[in-house]
Amino acid sequence: MTSNSDITVLKVGGSAVTDKNASEGSAKADEMERIAKEIAGFSGKLVIVHGAGSFGHVYAKEYGLDKGFHKEGLLKTHDSVRELNEMIVQNLRAEGIPAVPLNPLSFSLCEDGRLTFLYTDQIAEMLKHDLVPVLHGDVCMDTKRGTCILSGDQSLPYVAAALHAKRVGLGSATDGVLDSNGQTIPKITPKTFDSVKQHIGGSAGTDVTGGMLGKVSEILDLAEKTGIESCIFNANTPGSVAAYLKGETVGTVICKND
Amino acid sequence: MTSNSDITVLKVGGSAVTDKNASEGSAKADEMERIAKEIAGFSGKLVIVHGAGSFGHVYAKEYGLDKGFHKEGLLKTHDSVRELNEMIVQNLRAEGIPAVPLNPLSFSLCEDGRLTFLYTDQIAEMLKHDLVPVLHGDVCMDTKRGTCILSGDQSLPYVAAALHAKRVGLGSATDGVLDSNGQTIPKITPKTFDSVKQHIGGSAGTDVTGGMLGKVSEILDLAEKTGIESCIFNANTPGSVAAYLKGETVGTVICKND
Numbered sequence: 001m002t003s004n005s006d007i008t009v010l011k012v013g014g015s016a017v018t019d020k021n022a023s024e025g026s027a028k029a030d031e032m033e034r035i036a037k038e039i040a041g042f043s044g045k046l047v048i049v050h051g052a053g054s055f056g057h058v059y060a061k062e063y064g065l066d067k068g069f070h071k072e073g074l075l076k077t078h079d080s081v082r083e084l085n086e087m088i089v090q091n092l093r094a095e096g097i098p099a100v101p102l103n104p105l106s107f108s109l110c111e112d113g114r115l116t117f118l119y120t121d122q123i124a125e126m127l128k129h130d131l132v133p134v135l136h137g138d139v140c141m142d143t144k145r146g147t148c149i150l151s152g153d154q155s156l157p158y159v160a161a162a163l164h165a166k167r168v169g170l171g172s173a174t175d176g177v178l179d180s181n182g183q184t185i186p187k188i189t190p191k192t193f194d195s196v197k198q199h200i201g202g203s204a205g206t207d208v209t210g211g212m213l214g215k216v217s218e219i220l221d222l223a224e225k226t227g228i229e230s231c232i233f234n235a236n237t238p239g240s241v242a243a244y245l246k247g248e249t250v251g252t253v254i255c256k257n258d
Numbered sequence: 259m260t261s262n263s264d265i266t267v268l269k270v271g272g273s274a275v276t277d278k279n280a281s282e283g284s285a286k287a288d289e290m291e292r293i294a295k296e297i298a299g300f301s302g303k304l305v306i307v308h309g310a311g312s313f314g315h316v317y318a319k320e321y322g323l324d325k326g327f328h329k330e331g332l333l334k335t336h337d338s339v340r341e342l343n344e345m346i347v348q349n350l351r352a353e354g355i356p357a358v359p360l361n362p363l364s365f366s367l368c369e370d371g372r373l374t375f376l377y378t379d380q381i382a383e384m385l386k387h388d389l390v391p392v393l394h395g396d397v398c399m400d401t402k403r404g405t406c407i408l409s410g411d412q413s414l415p416y417v418a419a420a421l422h423a424k425r426v427g428l429g430s431a432t433d434g435v436l437d438s439n440g441q442t443i444p445k446i447t448p449k450t451f452d453s454v455k456q457h458i459g460g461s462a463g464t465d466v467t468g469g470m471l472g473k474v475s476e477i478l479d480l481a482e483k484t485g486i487e488s489c490i491f492n493a494n495t496p497g498s499v500a501a502y503l504k505g506e507t508v509g510t511v512i513c514k515n516d
Contacts, residue, residue, distance in 0.1 A: 069387050071356050078358070098329050100336070105358070107365035109379050119377045121367050125399035129327050141383035 007045045007127060007165040008245065011156050014051025014137060015173035016235035017088065024058040025080055032091045035171070035235060038242040040095035045127045046245075047159060048092075048099070051152045052137035055084035060149055065139055066113065069146025077139045078105055085136045098131045104138040104150055112144040115154050120162040127163070135159065153215045157222035168228055169244045170215060171235025176251030177216060187253045188216060190224055219254050229255040265303045265385060265423040266503065269414050272309025272395060273431035274493035275346065282316040283338055290349045293429070293493060296500040298353035303385045304503075305417060306350075306357070309410040310395035313342035318407055323397055324371070327404025335397045336363055343394045356389045362396040362408055370402040373412050378420040385421070393417065411473045415480035426486055427502045428473060429493025434509030435474060445511045446474060448482050477512050487513040 012035060019026040039046070056077040060066065063073025085101050092099035108118040123133045140150035153170075160168045176184040180199040188196060193216070200213045212232075219230040233240050233251030244250045270293060277284040297304070314335040318324065321331025343359050350357035366376040381391045398408035411428075418426045434442040438457040446454055451474070458471045470490075477488040491498050491509030502508045 071387065071389065074389070075351075075356060075358070082359075093333075098333060100333070100363070101340075101361075102364045103359075103361070106360045106380065107377050109383065117377075117379065119365050119375075121375065122364065122399050125367065125401060129329065129399075129404060131329065131332070141380050141387075143383060146387055 005045075005164045005166050007047065007163050008042075008167045008169065009047045009049065009156060009160045009163070009165045010039070010241070010245070011152055011168075011170040012048060012050040012088070013170065013172040013235060014053025014055070014152070016171055017050065018053025018055060018084065020054050020057070022054050024054060025083065026054045027084065027087055031236060032088060033094075034238060035241050036088075036091040036095045036097065038239070039092065039245065040097055041242055042245040044245075045130065047123060047127070047133050047135070047163065047165075049135045049152045049156045049159065050085070050088055050137070052081045052084065056080040056137070056139070060139065065147050066149045067145065074139050074147050078103070081136055081138050085134060088136075089134050092132065092134065099134045100126060100131050102133050102135045104135055104155055105140055108140050108150060108155070110140045110142040110148045110150060113142065113148045115140070115150060115158050116143075118155055118158050118162070120159060123159070124163060151214070153218050157218050160222060160228055161226050165228055168219060168222065168230040170219065170230060170232045171241055171244070172212070172215070172232055173234065173236050174212070175234045175237070176232050177212060185252050187255065188220065189255055189258045190220060191258050193220055216254060223254055223256045227256050229253060263303075263422045263424050265305065265421050266300075266425045266427065267305045267307065267414060267418045267421070267423045268297070268499075268503070269410055269426075269428040270306060270308040270346070271428065271430040271493060272311025272313070272410070274429055275308065276311025276313060276342065278312050278315070280312050282312060283341065284312045285342065285345055289494060290346060291352075292496060293499050294346075294349040294353045294355065296497070297350065297503065298355055299500055300503040302503075303388065305381060305385070305391050305393070305421065305423075306346075307393045307410045307414045307417065308343070308346055308395070310339045310342065314338040314395070314397070318397065323405050324407045325403065332397050332405050336361070339394055339396050343392060346394075347392050350390065350392065357392045358384055358389050360391050360393045362393055362413055363398055366398050366408060366413070368398045368400040368406045368408060371400065371406045373398070373408060373416050374401075376413060376416050376420070378417060381417070382421060409472070411476050415476050418480060418486055419484050423486055426477060426480065426488040428477065428488060428490045429499055429502070430470070430473070430490055431492065431494050432470070433492045433495070434490050435470060443510050445513065446478065447513055447516045448478060449516050451478055474512060481512055481514045485514050487511060
């Protein structure tokens, strides 16, 4: 089943708009601005999910939020990712994009680290009116662990499936999914995944969310279940976000069929 | 049915913490701080819902948000009430209260001005861990009108019912519900409502959400449907919030039975 909707879900990777190797909360202001300008050229229905990058990750690790509840850790982590979300929303607004900040802690729930519910009816209604909802990686309440990390990579396919999105793009900080020689793998399907996954590394820097292999697993699962095709591409290459939004295939395609 | 839970839902009226007669966005900083200190003395499970007061109301009126969708109006109104929410959360945090900002636009939906869904499972999970969720009056997506105003007075009883709250308190800027002589009506029940409602005025200043009569209608409906008893009292009277949270009956009681 491929959806007939005209909804695009775009992930803006945390590593593309923040310095993941830096200490807590280091934004790449120029990249945020450039990416916002590229998004501004798109007139279709769009949901943006951005990663947390260096915002929150340090706290999340320090307080072990992925393993259990920690009050101060939850508040600090959430405040930090909200701050990043606010920056990104303001960059989008500056380009005339009617960006609406949506903090996933407010409308989702996990069980043992897996997303069990994320409310999307309000998002669907926003899209009808051409608003651009902007979600992000966040801390999430977890019925087993107390809290967990709800990465953008996990909420992205959930949102895409719930909204019957037409296209999913993941703007990362590498030229798609790279093999062990640093070459972009053009296409990954359920059949080829086993043979390529040994060559896929985790992402560099502080990351509590599974890196590139985690991303590929999540959206390959989406492709299998819904038929929605995704691209993983380098959001730091000028023009790539605009190219993807124009309908071009960029980076690595993740899809159901060979 | 009276709930066996130990959850208290406290409304902090917009008129108690902002100047509703002033122009857009005028906070009563001293009152916010004092009320936060009074709340800090409470150790039970607590959800706070605050009104929007002069934040957002001016934009909501200017753009006619209650009648239909307006992109700029929605964004400006939401930004404004988020700002107020942030101030209140920071005041609560300063007193050691683990306040979590929850913006209702993110997790609710209305139909023709009435709330049809507001997600509360994440709130229930937060309460298990003694976090204090802080909701507020907000603009809301509306499946009929595009947008509408979701007042704190409307979300308050919804949240109270969904969480099976034990007590509901509405801290307003008057000494409870006043009759035409300015005297506090001690008790309102479904039976007595008809005889007192002619004496209940709308709230002064800019208000798009129905004033005192609206408040009473909403929580009387809650009392009828769930048996949950509410108090409307003056949050600007020092000590009243603390007294209410200690279990005292303050101001006007709204309940099911005479």
